[in-house]
Amino acid sequence: MTRSTTARVGPHWLILALVLALLVVSNVSVEPQSMTAIDLDRPCTCKSEKRPCLFLHGLGDLPVGNHTATFPAYWGDIHDHAPCCSSTAFVHWDTINLGWHSQELQAAFCDAALHVSDGAVNRMIGKLILVAHSMGNLIAASALAAGTCKANKDNLTWVHVGGPMDGSWKANYIDQSVCQRHPDDGIWRLFKDAGKTFLQVVGNKEDMCPPPAGLASLRHQSTVPADHSASYAAAQRVHAAHVSKAACGVSSLGLASLEAISLATANFLHYLLAGHAALSDGAVDFDSCTFGLNASRFGTSYTDSFYKASVNHVDLAFKHGDGWWGSDRQPRKWFQCLL
Numbered sequence: 001m002t003r004s005t006t007a008r009v010g011p012h013w014l015i016l017a018l019v020l021a022l023l024v025v026s027n028v029s030v031e032p033q034s035m036t037a038i039d040l041d042r043p044c045t046c047k048s049e050k051r052p053c054l055f056l057h058g059l060g061d062l063p064v065g066n067h068t069a070t071f072p073a074y075w076g077d078i079h080d081h082a083p084c085c086s087s088t089a090f091v092h093w094d095t096i097n098l099g100w101h102s103q104e105l106q107a108a109f110c111d112a113a114l115h116v117s118d119g120a121v122n123r124m125i126g127k128l129i130l131v132a133h134s135m136g137n138l139i140a141a142s143a144l145a146a147g148t149c150k151a152n153k154d155n156l157t158w159v160h161v162g163g164p165m166d167g168s169w170k171a172n173y174i175d176q177s178v179c180q181r182h183p184d185d186g187i188w189r190l191f192k193d194a195g196k197t198f199l200q201v202v203g204n205k206e207d208m209c210p211p212p213a214g215l216a217s218l219r220h221q222s223t224v225p226a227d228h229s230a231s232y233a234a235a236q237r238v239h240a241a242h243v244s245k246a247a248c249g250v251s252s253l254g255l256a257s258l259e260a261i262s263l264a265t266a267n268f269l270h271y272l273l274a275g276h277a278a279l280s281d282g283a284v285d286f287d288s289c290t291f292g293l294n295a296s297r298f299g300t301s302y303t304d305s306f307y308k309a310s311v312n313h314v315d316l317a318f319k320h321g322d323g324w325w326g327s328d329r330q331p332r333k334w335f336q337c338l339l
Contacts, residue, residue, distance in 0.1 A: 044337035046084040051127045051157065053085035054116045056109070057317070058095065058134025058162070059214050065092045067112055076319040081332050084339040085129060089116045093139075099217030100138035101231040103148075109139050110149035117155070125151040129339065130158045133317045134284065135218060137163030137243075141235035144242070153242060157339065160246040161331075162316040164284040165236055165291035167220035170266065171211065175219070179209035220288075240292035245338055247307040247316055247331060248289035248298065249281030254312030255320045255329065263312050283313035302330040303337065 054067075057074050070079050071090035079088045091112055098105050110123070119126035128151075132140050137160050144151055210216075221232045252267040253260045263282030279286040286308075290298060298308035310328045314320070323329030 044083060044333075046339060048084060048157075048339050049127075050084050050086040051129045052087045052089065052116050052118055053082055053129040053131060054113055055088065055090045056130070056132040056136030056140060057091065057093070058136050059218065061096050062094075063092055064094045067091045067116070074319065075317055076321060076332070078318040078332060078335065081318070081336040083336065086118075087116070094214075095135055095139075096212050096214045099213045100135050101142045101217060101228070101235070102213070103146075105139045106143035106146055106148045109143040113140075113151075114149060119155075123149045125149055125156060127155045128157070130156060131161070131335075132158070132163065133161045134163060134313065135214070137165065137239060138218075138232075138235050141239040141242075142231060145231075145234035145238045151242065153244075156242060157245070158239075158243045159335070159338065160239070160243045160293070162247070162249060162281055162284055162289055162313050163239070164218055164288045165239060166222075166232060166288050167224070168218045168284050168288060169220050169278070170283055171215050171218040172220055172223055174215065175209075175211050179211065236292050243293060245305050246290070246293055246298075247309055247334060248284075248286055249309050249311045249313060249316050250279050250286055251310045252280065252282030252312050254281070254310065254315040255323050257314065257320050259314040259319075260312055263314070281311065281313040281316060300328040302327050302334040304334075305338070307331075307334050309334070 055071065055075060055078075057071070060074070062074065067089040069088055069090070071092070075090060079085070079090075082088060089112065091108070093105060093108055095105070110125075113125045113128060113130070114120045114123070117126035117128035130140060140158075143149060217228075219228075221229050224232070252263040254263075260282075267280070267282050281289070286295070293306065297306040298304070299306065300308050300310075302309075308328070309316070309331055310326065311323070311331050315331055318332045318335060322332050
């Protein structure tokens with residue numbers, strides 16, 4: 001559909017198109033999964049050595065401060081479903097105004113990991129379960145790649161959830177299709193204005209244009225300058241060498257929540273303005289989340305170490321618990337039974 005034909009479409013057809021696009025683009029799973037209520041009710045116990053757990057959040061306008069033992073606004077009640085965690089520590093960083101490759105966030109990660117881990121020596125991280133959501137994976141990988149601190153696989157168990165390992169096209173879309181204006185935008189200016197307002201509300205920031213440093217740092221690797229791309233490559237090597245468990249989402253709607261509406265709307269606007277319809281969790285494409293981890297290893301059962309879940313980006317932080325049905329809709333259960 002061209003811009004000129006779009007301008008002639010009536011409002012009722014636009015509403016219908018919006019609904020259909022949300023259903024198509026969100027990639028909602030309808031494949032039956034073999035799982036019973038007994039499976040879900042059966043508690044999981046720790047199968048390995050208990051260790052301190054450090055949880056890293058992703059991009060967000062969050063209260064900045066010392067780490068805490070719980071963080072329900074972001075992580076839900078995962079602290080009560082972590083049988084292998086001898087303790088839990090949740091960081092609170094400024095990931096809006098600082099990029100994932102910034103020295104400040106690299107130092108913050110190492111300080112937290114060295115403090116929380118058991119048996120850290122000098123700059124070597126001790127025994128630790130690292131649970132990193134979204135941009136948190138890039139922060140940790142960047143810090144290790146830069147040598148700000150060190151880790152070995154015997155002591156570090158790295159659980160990756162929803163990490164944009166070669167960036168997110170959403171970051172490009174926000175800059176190019178929402179922030180930038182052109183004389184021939186026509187009716188598309190209305191969509192751009194709506195998108196900008198939506199971002200300001202979701203990001204809790206008065207003006208998201210131009211994109212702040214945290215968001216800008218997530219532009220797709222294929223579109224950034226050489227030094228930024230090199231930072232991606234260095235982080236990817238470290239990440240692939242250390243990650244042993246991972247979950248990636250493939251539905252922008254995911255589990256029923258207010259965030260699901262936001263992510264599905266963002267996905268629709270991205271499709272409408274830029275034609276982007278890749279399999280994603282609403283924020284991160286599946287290809288980016290699985291980058292360097294071999295996507296063929298990902299299965300749709302919560303018992304899989306590499307989990308292809310029909311949930312969205314927020315669901316991957318365990319905030320909304322588990323779905324009422326489907327083995328591919330159980331992110332919290334996956335983590336509880338993982339280690």
